[in-house]
Amino acid sequence: MEFLNPGSLWLLLLGIIPVVLYLVRRRSKKVRVSTLVFFKTLAREHQESAWLRRLKRWLSLAMTLLLLALAVFVLSRLIVRQDDADRYRTVVVLLDRSASMEVKDENGESRLEAAKRILRDRLTKVPEEVGIALVAYDQRSEVLQPRTTKRRELLSRLDSIAVRPIAGRPDAAIETARMIAGLEPPAAIWHLSDRLLGDAGEGLPLHELNLALPGVVNAGITAVSLRGVPLEHARYDVFVRIALNRDAPAPLRTKLQVSVGGIPSQMRELDLEPGAETTLTFRINGSRDQILRLALAGEGDAFPPDDEVTLPLPEIRPILAAWIRPDESEDPYTRFALSSLQESGTFELLKGGPQAWPLSEKVDAVIFDGWLPAEWPAGTPAIVLNPPDYAGPVVAKRFAAPVPHDSVRVGMEDHPVLFRVSSSRVALTQTGIYEARGSLEPLWFAGNDPVLSAGEVGGERIVVMGFSPGLSERLPLTASFPILMGNALFWAVNQEERGGSNRLYRSGELAPVTGGTITWTESGGGVRRATLPITSDVVEMDRRGIWETDTGLRGASHLLSREETDLPARGEGEEGDPAYFATSNRFAGNLKLWLLAAVAMVLLLESWLFHRHAVY
Amino acid sequence: MSDTPSASSREELFDAEFLDRLRALFLRLRKRKQLRRKGLQNTPATGFTREFKDFRHYTPKDDFRAIDWRLYARLDRLFIRLYEEIQEFHVHIVVDTSASMVEPFPEKRLTSLKLAVALAYMGLVGHHRVSLHGIGASLAPPPPPMKGQGSLQRVLDFARDLEYGGLTDLERCFQDFQPGKRRYGIIFVISDLYGRDIDEAREAIRHASAWPGEIHFIQVFHPWEEKPDVEGEIELYDVETQEYRRLWFTPGDRERYEKRFGQFLDDIEKTCQARQIDYQRWCTDHPFDELFLDLLSRGSALAGNS
Known part of the structure; x- marks a missing residue:
């Protein structure tokens, strides 16, 4: 308990006045009367005994002094400290509003509501002179209230915070909080989330409250990818990744129901281990703009927002590729593989020699077969076959004599380039060695050298094949080579550009849009539609569901976050600092209202004791 | 307020100029009463004295001996002669001598004694018998009745020697006051009528109904008693009971006190009216002459000299 304005305490000296008045008060006046009978009929309090009168006089003096003291205490701003942390000049409240804060406890209270309730109580105990800033964060942090001492305004801002179906990024938020805290030190950061930060950095005091539930089970869809099936019409390959949170107490059996256009298509049952992630691949039939719906169900699932994904099926535009060879003699196997892709209607091919480079027409991908341009083509995915001596993003050295290999060793079996490609019966001829200056990952090894690699160089995907199909023994004649070529092209080409407007976004991402309005069809808790104006070239994907602009642009937005699906459970010792946020001391904070x-x-x-019979 | 009573001087009690004016007035009874004693005082009734008063037409109920035959001879109509009736009756003057009549306001004592002397003087001038009584805790033995103007000095001595103090026991005193029918007349009670409780006076007045005569209650009080000019913390001392009482006297209390006191006076007045007793309030700050004449005229105890 202390006084913020102790300079006003000298006013307590005014208490001398009533004491002196009491001590030198005029004695009662003695009056002789003819009879007392009329006075006796007056109010009963006048019939009091002398000791009661004395007691009342003492009481009156004590109450007068108490009144004076209370008034002086109000002026002196008497406060009771919740603890020493209240001595900061600034408190930055960092509140997690990411999707996982929507998890409800057994009383139906979400984590965010609980955080707001606790904060609301705790803020009333903070002295008025402490400035408080409010930062809410999900993927981005938003300063909802710069440092202020106006509690009403602050609480109003706090009440307006709602959960957004977006994954949280506390690292960016803590950076924002540090900046605000640095404006008016000393400062502290309060962090309320279902995940603890541990340290605010820069020596800033951090008080955290972990709002995660003690035991929580959640299985969710963490990634979805869709692509047209090579060589086939109106068929799509769907990649779905499903995960169970690490803190789930036991394995969970989940069911994934797939429906297209409202008609159930497939049902998969999955047994998930805590912390495990499983990828499912299946093929669906559907036409453009039909709605694909993936619904996951598991017993005791506490977090519905990641259990459903809906998206309109995209239109698959044919891939336009250029095949550049140094001479006219085409490798028949490569031509056969590319021709088979062309027949499926999903691939169009331009052929040419090095003299045609650079190309006058924009293509989706380039196939460099035994030749590479002097300057690497920026902004274009590439398939490099049988590379010559080269020093660029790919450093290659061609052998004087090709080296045959009876088999290959698989580097990354699950890579999409190897999807449905058999690696077991491959015999090929290595024509050189290469080294990529990027993130190329070897998929096949022949001997100790990689002969098939895929990755990104300069921001574009490339696939490098260090062998010649024409010289190889078994590979060109198997069905795997056309599939490999198709996979390489589909993987390398920018799917976003090919897929037209129907793109699946992670919530929180920015989607480029055109038009004046965007209409959301939100999923979760029934279907809700909302039409909003478009104010810029991009729209933040801050909802879950399908959207469409008035120009016909369509897309979908879903959580698809491994971090959010991996709901943490609050274990022992992970509560944060609950005692700090507890408001057991109801008198903590400014005592003005209590004093008044x-x-x-x-x-x-006093009025009741001494003046209740008075007539004014 | 004076703290101690003091004996009044003759001059204070005997205002010669005022009393001289009273010589033209006489006390009289409201109702005709057949009294044994004939005195100098004439009455509204007709009697058998030799003083002619008036003529009136004869009616069969009249005494035929009163017919004036000479008028009959002259006017041929029967008239009877009416004569003055002159009566002598008792004037009882009861003076409250309790402590409340002298403390803390000696004006009450002086007023009551002046009033008693004036009334006694009127009685003596009218050749009535005058009896003076003092009441306090009990009825004091009265001196013998006085008659004639020569007794005025005795009246003054009596008034001056009255001892004030002690309690008031109105009920006992009024019960003990029994003048007897032979002493029928006018009874004046001069008191503040403060008893041990607020209803004692009303109870005591019931006993006055049995008194032989026409009764006049004169309630004497000081203006302070009607409107006490005091406020704040006070310690009250009852001069009769010697009881102390502390209280915080607020304006609201004063308002209630005045209301209660006024109610007390009204109750006394109503009680007197119900028993055909004349009642007069006598505030000591009012002019004595006006109140005295009002007393006599309102109670019809006053008659002019014919």
């Missing part, structure tokens, strides 16, 4: 209430009570008591 006490003044009113004393006045009422």
Whole structure:
């Protein structure tokens, strides 16, 4: 308990006045009367005995002094400290509003509501002179209230915070909080989330409250990818990744129901281990703009937002590729593989020699077969076959004599380039060695050298094949080679550009849009539609569901976050600092209201004791 | 307020100029009463004295001996002669001598004694018998009745020697006051009528109904008693009971006190009216002459000299 304005305490000296008045008060006047009978009929309090009168006089003096003291305490701004942390000049409240804060406890209270409730109580205990800033964060942090001492405004901002179906990024938010805290030190950061930060950095005091539930089970869809099936019409390959949170107490059996256009298509049952992630691949039939719906169900699932994904099926535009060879003699196997892709209607091919480079027409991908341009083509995915001596993003050295290999060793079996490609019966001829200056990952090894690699170089995907199909023994004649070529092209080409407008976004991403309005069809808790104006070239994907602009642009937005699906459970010792946020001391904070209430009570008591029969 | 009573001087009690004016007035009874004693006082009734008063037409109920035959001879109509009736009756003057009549306001004592002397003087001038009584805790033995103007000095001595103090026991005193029918007349009770409780006076007045005569209650009070000029913390001392009482006297209390006192006076007045007793309030700050004449005229105890 201390006084913020102790300079006003000298006013307590005014208490001398009532004491002196009491000590030198005029003695009661003695009056001789003919009879007392009329005075005896007056109010009963006048019939009091002398000791009661004395007691009342003492009481009156005590109440007068108490009133004076209470009034001076109000002026001196008497406060009770919740703890030493309240001595900061600034408190930055960092509140997690990411999707996982929507998890409800057994009383139906979400984590965010619980955080707001606790904060609301705790903020009333903070002295008025401490400035408080409010930052809410999901993927981005938003300063909802810069440092202020106006509690009403702050609480209003706090009440307006709602959960957004977006994954949280506390690292970016803590950076924002540090910046605000640095404006008016000393400062502290309060962090309320279902995940603890541990340290705010820069020596800033951090008080955290972990709002995660003690035991929580959640299985969710963490990734979805869709692509047209090579060589086939109106068929799509769907990749779905499903995960169970690490803190789930036991394995969980889940069911994934797939429906297209409202008609159930497939049902898969999955047994998930805590913390495990499983990828499912299946093929669906559907036409453009039909709605694909993936619904996951598991017993005790506490977090519905990641259990459903809906998206309109995209239109698959044919891939336009250029095949550049140094001479006219085409490798028949490569031509056969590319021709088979062309027949499926999903691939169009331009052929040419090095003299045609650079190309006058924009293509989706380039196939460099035994030749590479002097300057690497920026912004274009590439398939490099049988590379010559080269020093660029790919450093290659061609062998003087090709080296045949009876088999290959698989580097990354699950890579999409190897999807449905058999690696077991491959015999090929290595024509050189290469080294990529990027993130190329070897998929096949022949001997100790990689002969098939895929990755990104300069921001574009490339696939490098260090062998010649024409010289190889078994590979060109198997069905795997056309599939490999198709996979390489589909993987390398920018799917976003090919897929037209129907793109699946992670919530929180920015989607480029055109038009004046965007209409959301939100999923979860029934279907809700909302039409909003478009104010810029991009729209933040801050909802879950399918959207469409008035120009016909369509897309979908879903959580698809491994971090959010991996709901943490609050274990022992992971509560944060609950004692700090507890408001057991109801008198903590500024006592002005309590003191004023006490003044009113004393006045009422005095009025009742001494003046209730008075006539004014 | 004076703290101690003091004996009044003759001059204070005997205002010669005022009393001289009273010589033209006489006390009289409201109702005709057949009294044994004939005195100098004439009455509204007709009697058998030799003083002619008036003529009136004869009616069969009249005494035929009163017919004036000479008028009959002259006017041929029967008239009877009416004569003055002159009566002598008792004037009882009861003076409250309790402590409340002298403390803390000696004006009450002086007023009551002046009033008693004036009334006694009127009685003596009218050749009535005058009896003076003092009441306090009990009825004091009265001196013998006085008659004639020569007794005025005795009246003054009696008034001056009255001892004030002690309690008031109105009920006992009024019960003990029994003048007897032979002493029928006018009874004046001069008191503040403060008893041990607020209803004692009303109870005591009931006993006055049995008194032989026409009764006049004169309630004497000081203006302070009607409107006490005091406020704040006070310690009250009852001069009769010697009881102390502390209280915080607020304006609201004063308002209630005045209301209660006024109610007390009204109750006394109503009680007197119900028993055909004349009642007069006598505030000591009012002019004595006006109140005295009002007393006599309102109670019809006053008659002019014919």
